[in-house]
Amino acid sequence: MYIQQGTKEYDVAIVGSGAGGGMAAKVLAESGADVVMLEAGPWFDSEEFAMFKWPYESPRRGASIPEQEFGEFDACYGGFNLEGEPYTTAPGTNFAWFRARMLGGRTNHWGRISLRFGPEDFKARSVDGHGDDWPISYEDIKPYYDRLDREIGIFGTNEGIYNEPGGIFQPPPKPRCYELKVKEACDRMGIPCIPSRLSILTKPLNGRAACHYCSQCNRSCSTHSNFSTPSVLLPPALETGNLEIINHAMVREVLTDGNGRATGLSYVHKPDKKEYQVKARIVVLAASACESARLLLNSKSAQHPNGLANSSDTVGKYLMDSTGTSVAGIFPQLFDMPAHNEDGVGGMHLYMPWWLQQANTDFPRGYHTEIWGGRGMPSYGFMGGIQNYNGMFGDGDGGEREKGGGGYGQQLKEDYRRFYGSVIGFSGRGESIAYEDNYCEIDPDTVDQWGIPVLRFHYNWSEEEYKQVRHMQLTYRELIEEMGGTILGGDMPSREQGYGITAPGQIIHEVGVTRMGEDPSSSVVNEYGQAHDVDNLFVVDGGPFVSQPHKNPTWTILALSMRASEYMVEQRNQGNL
Amino acid sequence: MEDKPREERHHSRGNSSTNARRSGASGGRGGADRTSGAGGSTFTRREALKTLTLASFATVGLTMTGCQNSPENPANNPFGEGVSPEDLEMWNRSFFTEHEFETVRQLTNMIIPADERSGNAEEAGVPEFIDFMMLDRPGNQTPIRGGLNWLDAQCRKQFGGNFVDCTEEQKHAMLEQIAWPEDAEPGMEPGVRFFNRMRDLTASGFWSSETGIDDIGYIGNMATSWDGCSDEACEHVGVSYEES
Numbered sequence: 001m002y003i004q005q006g007t008k009e010y011d012v013a014i015v016g017s018g019a020g021g022g023m024a025a026k027v028l029a030e031s032g033a034d035v036v037m038l039e040a041g042p043w044f045d046s047e048e049f050a051m052f053k054w055p056y057e058s059p060r061r062g063a064s065i066p067e068q069e070f071g072e073f074d075a076c077y078g079g080f081n082l083e084g085e086p087y088t089t090a091p092g093t094n095f096a097w098f099r100a101r102m103l104g105g106r107t108n109h110w111g112r113i114s115l116r117f118g119p120e121d122f123k124a125r126s127v128d129g130h131g132d133d134w135p136i137s138y139e140d141i142k143p144y145y146d147r148l149d150r151e152i153g154i155f156g157t158n159e160g161i162y163n164e165p166g167g168i169f170q171p172p173p174k175p176r177c178y179e180l181k182v183k184e185a186c187d188r189m190g191i192p193c194i195p196s197r198l199s200i201l202t203k204p205l206n207g208r209a210a211c212h213y214c215s216q217c218n219r220s221c222s223t224h225s226n227f228s229t230p231s232v233l234l235p236p237a238l239e240t241g242n243l244e245i246i247n248h249a250m251v252r253e254v255l256t257d258g259n260g261r262a263t264g265l266s267y268v269h270k271p272d273k274k275e276y277q278v279k280a281r282i283v284v285l286a287a288s289a290c291e292s293a294r295l296l297l298n299s300k301s302a303q304h305p306n307g308l309a310n311s312s313d314t315v316g317k318y319l320m321d322s323t324g325t326s327v328a329g330i331f332p333q334l335f336d337m338p339a340h341n342e343d344g345v346g347g348m349h350l351y352m353p354w355w356l357q358q359a360n361t362d363f364p365r366g367y368h369t370e371i372w373g374g375r376g377m378p379s380y381g382f383m384g385g386i387q388n389y390n391g392m393f394g395d396g397d398g399g400e401r402e403k404g405g406g407g408y409g410q411q412l413k414e415d416y417r418r419f420y421g422s423v424i425g426f427s428g429r430g431e432s433i434a435y436e437d438n439y440c441e442i443d444p445d446t447v448d449q450w451g452i453p454v455l456r457f458h459y460n461w462s463e464e465e466y467k468q469v470r471h472m473q474l475t476y477r478e479l480i481e482e483m484g485g486t487i488l489g490g491d492m493p494s495r496e497q498g499y500g501i502t503a504p505g506q507i508i509h510e511v512g513v514t515r516m517g518e519d520p521s522s523s524v525v526n527e528y529g530q531a532h533d534v535d536n537l538f539v540v541d542g543g544p545f546v547s548q549p550h551k552n553p554t555w556t557i558l559a560l561s562m563r564a565s566e567y568m569v570e571q572r573n574q575g576n577l
Numbered sequence: 578m579e580d581k582p583r584e585e586r587h588h589s590r591g592n593s594s595t596n597a598r599r600s601g602a603s604g605g606r607g608g609a610d611r612t613s614g615a616g617g618s619t620f621t622r623r624e625a626l627k628t629l630t631l632a633s634f635a636t637v638g639l640t641m642t643g644c645q646n647s648p649e650n651p652a653n654n655p656f657g658e659g660v661s662p663e664d665l666e667m668w669n670r671s672f673f674t675e676h677e678f679e680t681v682r683q684l685t686n687m688i689i690p691a692d693e694r695s696g697n698a699e700e701a702g703v704p705e706f707i708d709f710m711m712l713d714r715p716g717n718q719t720p721i722r723g724g725l726n727w728l729d730a731q732c733r734k735q736f737g738g739n740f741v742d743c744t745e746e747q748k749h750a751m752l753e754q755i756a757w758p759e760d761a762e763p764g765m766e767p768g769v770r771f772f773n774r775m776r777d778l779t780a781s782g783f784w785s786s787e788t789g790i791d792d793i794g795y796i797g798n799m800a801t802s803w804d805g806c807s808d809e810a811c812e813h814v815g816v817s818y819e820e821s
Contacts, residue, residue, distance in 0.1 A: 050659075052798060055785035056702075057656050059668045059709045062785070174805035180816035212800035333814055339794030340807040377798055378784040384777045387758050404759035408688045408752055408776065416780060420793050 003266070004276045010036045010244075011572070013265050013280035015251050015295065018105025019554045020540035020561040021286030022229025022237075027565035028284075029242040033572065036278055038249035038267055040287075041077060041101030044108065046220035046231045049075055053219075055379040062379035069098075071380070075220035075228075076109035077102040080505075084449035088456040095319075095440075095457035096505035097290060103247065104230040105288065106508065107554065111347050112198040112217055112226055114154050115368070115551035116145050118163030120357070124547050128364045130464075131434045134546040135518045135527045138165065144559035152227050152558070153205040156197035164353045170202045172349065173213070176342050178334060178373050178424055179350045185482040186352060191475075193371075196351040199227035199555070208232070215376070217346025226346065249276075252452050253299040254283055254537065260303030262537045268450045282536045282568060282577055285514075286561070289543040290319070290440050293513040294455050296524075297442045307442075309531035314524050315514055316441050318434040319459060320548040322509040323367065324502040325469045327476035328425035329485035330389055335418050336396075342375045342421070354550060363467035367430030367550045369476075375421035383416055389488060390415040423488065426479065428472035431550045432465050434512055438504070459504040469501040509553050514543030529564035536577055540564050655702075672711035672718065679741050680725050681707055681775075687752060688779040695792040698783050706782035707775075717774075724771025731768065 011033040014021045021037060029035045050073040055061040064071050069079030078100035087097050100106045119138040120127050142165070148154070149168035158166030172195035175183065186193035200217060201210050209223040217226045224231045237243045248270040255264045255277065264279040285292040293316045299308035307315055354366030391405030396418050407415070443456035473492050480487050493500035517523025520532035525544050531537040540561040542553050571577045654665055673681060685698035685707070698704070711717050728751070729739040736747045743751065755761060755768035756776075783789045805811075805818055 053659060054787070054790070054798065056787050056790075057659050059656065059660070059664055059706070060713050061706065061781060063710070063713070065713075173803050174818060177806035177811045177814045177816050180811075180818075181814055184816065211803075213803040214798055214800060216798075337813055338807065338809045339796055340810040341796040341801060342806060342810075343797035343801075344803055375795060375797075377795055378790055378793060380781050380785060381777075382781050382784045384780065385773075386780065387773055387776065391757075391759065403757040406757045406759075406773070406776070408756045408772075409690055410692060412776070413689050413692065416784060417793060 004274055006276065006278050009264075009279040009281065010034050011280065012036070012282045012284060012568070013038065013278050014284040014286060015265065015292070016040075016105060016286035016288065016541065017103050017229055017234065017245065018100070018286060018288065018541065019107050019229065019557040020542075021284070022104065022107065022233040023558050023561040024284050024286060024538075024540050024565045024568075025243050026233045026237040027562060028568060029237040029240045031569040031572075032240075033242060033569070035237075035243045036280065037243060037245045038251055038265060038278070039103055039105075039245060039247050040250045040270075041103065041105075041247065043245075043247050044075070044077075044103040044220075044230050046075065046108075046224065046228060047222040049222070050219045051216055051222045052214065055377065060380060063381070070109065070218065073216075073379075074109070074218050076100050076106065076218075078106070078109070085454070086446060086448060087454050088443045088446055090456055090458045093458045093460050094503050094505075095321075095459040096503050097455070097457065097510065098505065098508045099288065099291065103234070103245070104228045107228040108220055108230070109218070109508070110552065110554050111370075112200055113347065113351075113370070113552045114148075114197050114199045114227075114555035115353075116165045116167060117141070117549050117551055117556050118165050120163045121547065121549040121551070124365065124549075130364050131547050132515075132517070135516055135523075140527070141556070141559050141563065144562045145555070147562065148555060148558055151206065152199055152232060153201045153203075153208070154197055154199045154555075155195070155202045157195045159192070159194050159353075161192070161353060163357060167197070169197070170205075172196065173202060173211075173344055175349045176344055176374055178331075178342075178421075179348070179371055181331070181333070181483060182371055182424065182479075183350055185479055189479065189482055190355075191352055191479075192355050193350050193352050196348050198345060198347055200345045200347075201225045202345075211345055213343055213345060215343035215346050246278075250450055250452070251287065251295060252450065254285075254295060254308050255279075256299070256301050256303060256308065256534070258303070260301070260534060262308075262534055268452075273450075282538065282572075284538045284540055284565075284568075285543075286539070286541045289511050289513050289541050289545075290316075290455055292539050292541055292543050293440060294442070294453075296514065298453055304533070309514070309524055309533045309537060311533050312521050312523060314522060316455075317436050317439040318512040318515050318546075319438045319440055319457070319510065320432050320434050320512040320545070321459075321504050322507040322548060322550060322552075323430035323432050323461070323465045323469050324428060324507045325472050325500040326425055326427040327473060327480065327500075328373075328423055328488045329480035329483070330392075330419065330423050330488055331483060331485040332393060332422070333484065334422035334424075335393070337375065337421050340375075343377075348372060361468075361471060363464050363471065364433065365431035365464075365468065365550070367428045367468060367472060369472070370427045370429065371424065372427065373421070373424035383419065386412075386415060386419070389486070390419065392486060393419075424480075424483075424485070426472075426476040428469065428476070429507060429509075429550050429552070430465070430468045430472065431548060432504075433462065434515075434547055435462065440513060457505075461498070461501060461504065466495065466499055466501060470495075470499045473499050509542075509548060511542035511545035511548045511553055514539045515546050516544040517546065528567040529560065530567070538564055538568065667712050668709055670712060671708055673708050676739075676741070677722065677725050678704060678708065680728070680739075683741060683748070684775055685779045685782075687748065688776055689783045695788050698779050701783045701786040701788040703779055703782035703786070706786075707778050710778065717778075720771065720774060721778075724767065724774065727767050727771060 014037045017039040122134040155172045156169040183193040211225045249267045251267040262283040297307040352369035387406035440455040514524040529538045682704045689698040691697040755772045
């Protein structure tokens with residue numbers, strides 16, 4: 001294959017346009033650097049997507065399609081299975097790898113839950129002996145969180161909980177009525193239930209409008225009221241005139257010179273399937289944690305025989321995802337609810353932070369709890385499986401039903417009306433521990449459609465994660481009973497059923513595979529995401545995470561990328577890069 | 578009755594009186610759902626199918642009068658501009674045979690009948706929606722087609738004819754055996770599974786239609802301000818913003 005070599009040398013080449021890459025592009029372009037960004041997927045404009053669409057405007061009523069696993073109106077193009085881009089898992093292990101392929105990556109998908117990592121999260125080994133401490137503390141990253149709050153915007157409340165640091169919050173939306181019901185029960189049980197912290201504007205900010213409460217954040221937002229990089233970070237970066245974005249660019253490898261320094265990137269341009277190279281003085285990887293690790297492992301050379309930046313043999317190791325499980329209940333107090341608008345913002349208005357830091361739980365680390373339910377817009381899958389519960393509650397007029405669940409006809413039609421909006425669910429998102437044995441590596445036998453060797457995953461939950469998820473199950477079941485509801489889905493899953501734990505990867509919080517540290521023999525990058533082995537190579541996605549607290553990673557990826565990118569600017573100004 | 582794909586039968590039929598009532602499945606806000614005048618040539622696929630099924634109810638083995646796409650309406654599109662050409666092409670194809678479609682039409686109307694608040698499944702476009710989902714999700718095809726054949730086989734065994742040929746009493750007697758999973762007799766499991774699927778597909782299609790959304794009382798999908806749930810709703814749930 002001919003390789004098309006560009007003659008231009010950029011100051012910076014960035015792989016990926018998600019949270020890490022978008023922030024790096026903004027900071028570096030605004031500093032005057034000449035930046036090129038390579039994105040494997042297409043362009044995306046949040047002003048031209050599916051906001052306000054009704055399900056009946058599509059023949060499939062919002063159902064998922066292979067290219068949009070969370071539904072055809074969900075703004076994220078991607079999924080756990082991409083055609084032509086396989087990955088493998090080692091026998092006896094399990095990992096589900098979600099990949100987005102579009103401008104903005106998974107910032108188009110996420111729930112906008114933006115929880116700061118707290119002081120104990122950065123020093124967890126010192127607290128409980130598991131995993132490792134980060135080379136930075138909360139105080140190092142706090143100024144960047146503060147700036148995210150001011151510049152991107154977030155709502156929430158300052159609650160004074162030590163390891164759940166507050167921020168510079170816009171006012172939170174009032175809870176929905178069913179969320180108040182949850183809070184009442186939580187108060188009785190001694191579980192904090194507080195306003196959620198989502199990067200959605202409730203007041204105008206920096207030229208962006210406040211939320212209009214259509215609840216469709218997952219469809220992107222045509223008024224730029226929530227955060228995604230194409231909506232918030234890339235427009236100002238492009239306005240500088242210093243950022244060039246190349247879409248449909250699948251990066252094959254990081255190029256290096258005879259001294260082992262990075263010189264640019266080689267990529268396949270999907271539309272013409274030709275191989276291109278871009279030259280750059282600094283290479284920034286933000287392709288997603290595992291995709292960046294894959295790139296490093298595939299970038300072998302005489303100077304880097306074990307893969308680029310991998311003299312520590314740590315690239316790909318310490319892979320983490322959040323644990324998860326869900327329990328839902330149905331609540332007779334919510335039957336036959338008067339019709340009312342319950343949309344609110346896209347996501348929960350209240351959540352439950354971890355509350356047992358000081359307690360003697362039989363597992364390390366904690367979890368937070370997300371609340372869901374309500375009278376959402378009916379679409380494909382609406383009230384599926386009603387036969388599992390409509391038999392439990394009489395005929396609606398105080399009488400007995402002749403038969404159990406299921407049915408058809410007038411009674412069934414009335415059941416749908418009666419039970420609509422009466423289910424409330426709880427989803428735990430917990431911290432797993434970083435283990436060297438949970439890792440990805442290059443599968444020697446398999447390549448993707450462009451001939452790029454793919455990843456093979458090795459991942460198993462440890463006993464600690466099972467015990468944690470058991471605690472979630474017990475808590476949510478008690479909570480549902482406390483609220484006077486009926487648990488859906490039957491008995492609690494057994495240990496053999498993993499207590500209902502999600503498969504590793506399914507929570508889509510994959511981090512850790514290019515971890516940061518002070519010691520080059522046990523970590524890949526330093527606290528600025530700079531590779532120990534290659535000074536002009538940086539990783540600014542979730543890869544450098546040393547631990548994955550139960551808090552969704554995006555806000556911390558943004559903060560770390562801002563910090564790393566400003567370090568790059570400073571080093572450039574000093575002539576060091 | 579011989580099963581023939583209805584592939585080529587989407588377009589206009591002469592009997593416009595049966596099309597006068599527009600289905601509530603889509604349209605209004607999508608903007609492109611048009612109902613033809615007498616003898617017109619702009620029926621939607623759904624309406625054409627409805628005509629067909631009503632006609633076939635009375636007449637077995639009718640023939641179609643040919644395709645009459647008009648230049649101003651090259652394909653039946655009840656969805657508006659947002660629908661992709663690929664989806665529209667699929668929408669204008671059919672999966673079910675005429676006999677299967679008629680069975681689905683009757684089943685979905687039994688699952689969600691008309692009442693004083695809204696129309697039945699057919700009036701909300703549910704049979705056409707299910708037909709589309711067979712093509713869109715091929716994994717549906719064997720379970721649903723197989724289930725329809727299981728149903729016909731049971732009806733022939735018990736009542737001497739296919740489901741659509743049974744009396745209303747017989748049809749109800751059949752559904753009573755498969756619509757209540759916990760009460761179903763051993764041997765009815767395939768029918769229970771099939772009916773669970775049909776119930777779910779019917780609910781998806783009905784409640785996500787314009788008719789269904791109005792009926793169920795979903796209010797939203799609009800720009801608004803948010804000041805919490807209504808007093809009425811809070812009172813119903815037994816909570817108040819003052820106390821919290």
